[in-house]
Amino acid sequence: MAPEGFDFQYTSSSTAHKGRRGTLTTPHGTLETPAFIFCATKASVKGLMPSQLRAVGTQIILSNTYHLYIQPGPEQVHGLGGLQKMTGWNGPMLTDSGGFQIFSLGHGSVAEEIKGRRMTNRPKSMLKITEEGAMFRSYKDGTKHLLTPEKSIQIQRHLGADMILVLDECTPFHVDKEYTRRSMHMSHRWAERSFVEFERTHHIPHAPQSLYGIIQGGVYPDLRREGADFVNNLPFFGHAVGGSLGADKSQMEDVVSLTMSLLAPERPVHLLGIGGIRDIFHGVRQGIDTFDCVHPTRLARHGGALIKPKFWEGQGKPKEHLNIRNQIFANDPKPLDPECGCETCQTFSRGYLHHLFKAKEMTGLTALTLHNVAFMNRLMADIRAALETDTLDQLEAEWVIS
Amino acid sequence: MAPEGFDFQYTSSSTAHKGRRGTLTTPHGTLETPAFIFCATKASVKGLMPSQLRAVGTQIILSNTYHLYIQPGPEQVHGLGGLQKMTGWNGPMLTDSGGFQIFSLGHGSVAEEIKGRRMTNRPKSMLKITEEGAMFRSYKDGTKHLLTPEKSIQIQRHLGADMILVLDECTPFHVDKEYTRRSMHMSHRWAERSFVEFERTHHIPHAPQSLYGIIQGGVYPDLRREGADFVNNLPFFGHAVGGSLGADKSQMEDVVSLTMSLLAPERPVHLLGIGGIRDIFHGVRQGIDTFDCVHPTRLARHGGALIKPKFWEGQGKPKEHLNIRNQIFANDPKPLDPECGCETCQTFSRGYLHHLFKAKEMTGLTALTLHNVAFMNRLMADIRAALETDTLDQLEAEWVIS
Numbered sequence: 010m011a012p013e014g015f016d017f018q019y020t021s022s023s024t025a026h027k028g029r030r031g032t033l034t035t036p037h038g039t040l041e042t043p044a045f046i047f048c049a050t051k052a053s054v055k056g057l058m059p060s061q062l063r064a065v066g067t068q069i070i071l072s073n074t075y076h077l078y079i080q081p082g083p084e085q086v087h088g089l090g091g092l093q094k095m096t097g098w099n100g101p102m103l104t105d106s107g108g109f110q111i112f113s114l115g116h117g118s119v120a121e122e123i124k125g126r127r128m129t130n131r132p133k134s135m136l137k138i139t140e141e142g143a144m145f146r147s148y149k150d151g152t153k154h155l156l157t158p159e160k161s162i163q164i165q166r167h168l169g170a171d172m173i174l175v176l177d178e179c180t181p182f183h184v185d186k187e188y189t190r191r192s193m194h195m196s197h198r199w200a201e202r203s204f205v206e207f208e209r210t211h212h213i214p215h216a217p218q219s220l221y222g223i224i225q226g227g228v229y230p231d232l233r234r235e236g237a238d239f240v241n242n243l244p245f246f247g248h249a250v251g252g253s254l255g256a257d258k259s260q261m262e263d264v265v266s267l268t269m270s271l272l273a274p275e276r277p278v279h280l281l282g283i284g285g286i287r288d289i290f291h292g293v294r295q296g297i298d299t300f301d302c303v304h305p306t307r308l309a310r311h312g313g314a315l316i317k318p319k320f321w322e323g324q325g326k327p328k329e330h331l332n333i334r335n336q337i338f339a340n341d342p343k344p345l346d347p348e349c350g351c352e353t354c355q356t357f358s359r360g361y362l363h364h365l366f367k368a369k370e371m372t373g374l375t376a377l378t379l380h381n382v383a384f385m386n387r388l389m390a391d392i393r394a395a396l397e398t399d400t401l402d403q404l405e406a407e408w409v410i411s
Numbered sequence: 412m413a414p415e416g417f418d419f420q421y422t423s424s425s426t427a428h429k430g431r432r433g434t435l436t437t438p439h440g441t442l443e444t445p446a447f448i449f450c451a452t453k454a455s456v457k458g459l460m461p462s463q464l465r466a467v468g469t470q471i472i473l474s475n476t477y478h479l480y481i482q483p484g485p486e487q488v489h490g491l492g493g494l495q496k497m498t499g500w501n502g503p504m505l506t507d508s509g510g511f512q513i514f515s516l517g518h519g520s521v522a523e524e525i526k527g528r529r530m531t532n533r534p535k536s537m538l539k540i541t542e543e544g545a546m547f548r549s550y551k552d553g554t555k556h557l558l559t560p561e562k563s564i565q566i567q568r569h570l571g572a573d574m575i576l577v578l579d580e581c582t583p584f585h586v587d588k589e590y591t592r593r594s595m596h597m598s599h600r601w602a603e604r605s606f607v608e609f610e611r612t613h614h615i616p617h618a619p620q621s622l623y624g625i626i627q628g629g630v631y632p633d634l635r636r637e638g639a640d641f642v643n644n645l646p647f648f649g650h651a652v653g654g655s656l657g658a659d660k661s662q663m664e665d666v667v668s669l670t671m672s673l674l675a676p677e678r679p680v681h682l683l684g685i686g687g688i689r690d691i692f693h694g695v696r697q698g699i700d701t702f703d704c705v706h707p708t709r710l711a712r713h714g715g716a717l718i719k720p721k722f723w724e725g726q727g728k729p730k731e732h733l734n735i736r737n738q739i740f741a742n743d744p745k746p747l748d749p750e751c752g753c754e755t756c757q758t759f760s761r762g763y764l765h766h767l768f769k770a771k772e773m774t775g776l777t778a779l780t781l782h783n784v785a786f787m788n789r790l791m792a793d794i795r796a797a798l799e800t801d802t803l804d805q806l807e808a809e810w811v812i813s
Contacts, residue, residue, distance in 0.1 A: 053767055053774040056458070058754055081741065081766040088742050089762045097758035339483065340490050352460055356499035360491045364483040365455060371773060372455040
């Protein structure tokens with residue numbers, strides 16, 4: 010069910026995979042898909058002005074409901090014209106439900122679990138999950154808040170992103186099947202409440218919005234089937250693949266493949282929080298339309314520049330990025346990536362970028378962020394072109410470390 | 412004596428003051444003067460890409476020899492093509508001699524003295540001043556270094572800025588006349604040594620450079636006269652007004668007026684470290700051609716947005732800036748300055764900027780820096796136009812709080 014101002018169309022040209030080339034229209038512009046969504050957690054892609062985002066081909070950004078609920082608050086964002094106007098981005102945006110931050114602060118994230126960290130030192134922000142919603146403590150002033158499905162929709166209505174998400178429980182990967190089943194059923198009841206609230210509050214935002222349902226079911230095929238049936242039967246505009254994707258990449262690929270085989274094909278599908286180059290190629294082959302991950306921008310702030318395998322330099326096993334802090338770049342007059350058209354690569358040498366990071370200069374963070382955003386946008390543009398010509402395998406050999 | 416690629420021309424059209432409208436040509440471009448020079452201390456205007464500097468009308472930036480000597484080192488900068496190429500700025504640049512940082516770390520700065528701070532908690536970086544030079548300790552690794560007049564020129568030759576300065580002793584304002592006289596005479600001997608080294612090392616930089624002599628003499632008219640005679644008699648391309656300018660604004664205005672009446676009029680004159688709006692108008696009337704100060708960019712990083720008096724809002728006495736952290740801006744949909752054409756004012760509301768600072772988002776620092784740079788460039792453009800039409804008084808009434 011496409012709300013006013015929304016549309017999704019796609020074509021598939023491969024017999025070997027389910028990858029699709031689409032266009033996703035929103036009231037703030039049309040995305041060419043597959044597309045990557047960059048994180049503007051607190052309503053800003055850290056260090057970049059809107060003109061810089063546009064200059065490197067960015068199509069869409071997302072903000073986090075949890076952070077904006079706490080600062081500056083949904084009414085303030087609404088009063089300043091909604092997210093798209095307030096940020097000066099004026100293009101398509103997505104918000105999450107706010108649940109992910111609350112639950113990952115409570116449960117610990119999958120990544121932290123894999124790495125054996127137990128978060129014993131961090132304040133427990135999530136206090137309680139009940140049928141009603143999730144009780145949590147503000148990181149800002151310690152006050153208690155209850156996030157219900159209705160509340161999440163109300164906040165997202167005020168923030169005004171084009172695509173918004175239902176509240177779900179983000180279960181950690183170590184829970185058993187019974188917990189996953191019970192959690193999924195509660196998330197389904199939350200999704201239904203979200204949908205009712207979404208219908209009730211259509212008068213709030215400055216422009217129409219579309220609602221995405223989230224497929225749960227963890228790593229269990231029968232639960233995924235039930236989760237897919239549930240979202241397919243509610244009139245969501247799009248779907249997001251959520252819940253635990255497993256403990257490792259191979260399990261994640263299995264879960265994504267299975268889930269994608271079950272979803273109504275006419276709706277756009279977003280894969281939550283996945284941004285590795287190899288994972289994107291895999292997801293695209295399963296028919297994923299949009300991806301998001303904090304990785305490209307966060308990596309940049311730590312001196313990591315995304316790079317095609319052929320431009321990688323360093324000791325040991327090649328990586329998807331080079332570390333500009335590495336002393337080997339101190340006198341390197343080459344750009345990060347000679348094929349990249351971003352201002353950083355057109356203007357700065359690796360040697361200068363190395364200096365900026367050594368000297369802790371803010372411009373270094375900006376410059377690498379700009380490059381990594383440009384890199385992801387170029388990757389997605391290449392993927393879209395390869396989908397049209399059915400040459401995804403050749404493209405993957407160029408972008409992914411073999 | 413204009414080195415190859417340099418030229419300075421000016422016209423004066425007022426009988427009431429000595430303000431002049433000029434053009435200062437360098438190998439990296441021509442400045443329209445009076446001009447403001449922005450601080451790129453460690454070879455970067457913090458948070459801004461070169462295209463952003465250009466977009467808001469920036470003509471020239473400066474870097475600090477002291478910082479670049481320590482990180483990344485003059486040979487590294489030279490190897491990466493010199494400052495203008497390395498930074499991607501590719502426009503006119505100036506470097507100081509490195510002395511100011513060393514001496515201000517040793518003596519304490521004038522501002523700190525005025526405010527009664529004695530710097531008892533800071534490490535004493537300057538170890539010893541002798542006829543040979545200044546011995547100091549690196550802030551980076553604690554190693555000892557001797558900065559001589561020759562060494563300063565060698566470093567600045569490698570950095571490659573268009574305009575470079577002789578090493579002088581920066582005396583604090585509280586020293587007596589006898590100290591000031593002895594210090595000035597030593598600075599004169601250092602200036603002669605600088606000049607000899609400058610002639611000897613012309614083969615080093617990637618493009619010709621010009622040398623500025625510094626007028627000493629503190630607050631003592633007879634010493635200022637002697638200092639002016641000294642620099643007038645050496646073939647410097649330009650002059651910089653240095654030494655103590657006094658303990659308050661009124662004394663500073665007297666010292667600047669007197670000094671400017673003594674200097675050879677055909678050479679461009681730079682006023683070191685002064686950037687207040689009222690001070691700039693005063694300096695311009697005395698014939699100052701270029702100004703520099705860290706104030707506009709540093710202020711921005713603390714949430715201060717430069718603003719014309721008519722746009723100021725807040726409690727108490729009007730200021731040259733508004734503090735965007737102030738809660739009164741939380742819901743303000745207006746731009747910082749409706750007359751400003753910078754991306755920040757064209758794109759962001761005060762309310763959004765307030766949020767960015769509250770949320771500690773890097774983009775807030777970038778946005779305010781961009782605005783403050785645009786503001787200073789607009790001020791200087793207005794001043795140049797007013798010099799052409801002899802309407803400086805009317806202009807000052809618009810820009811300076813009465």
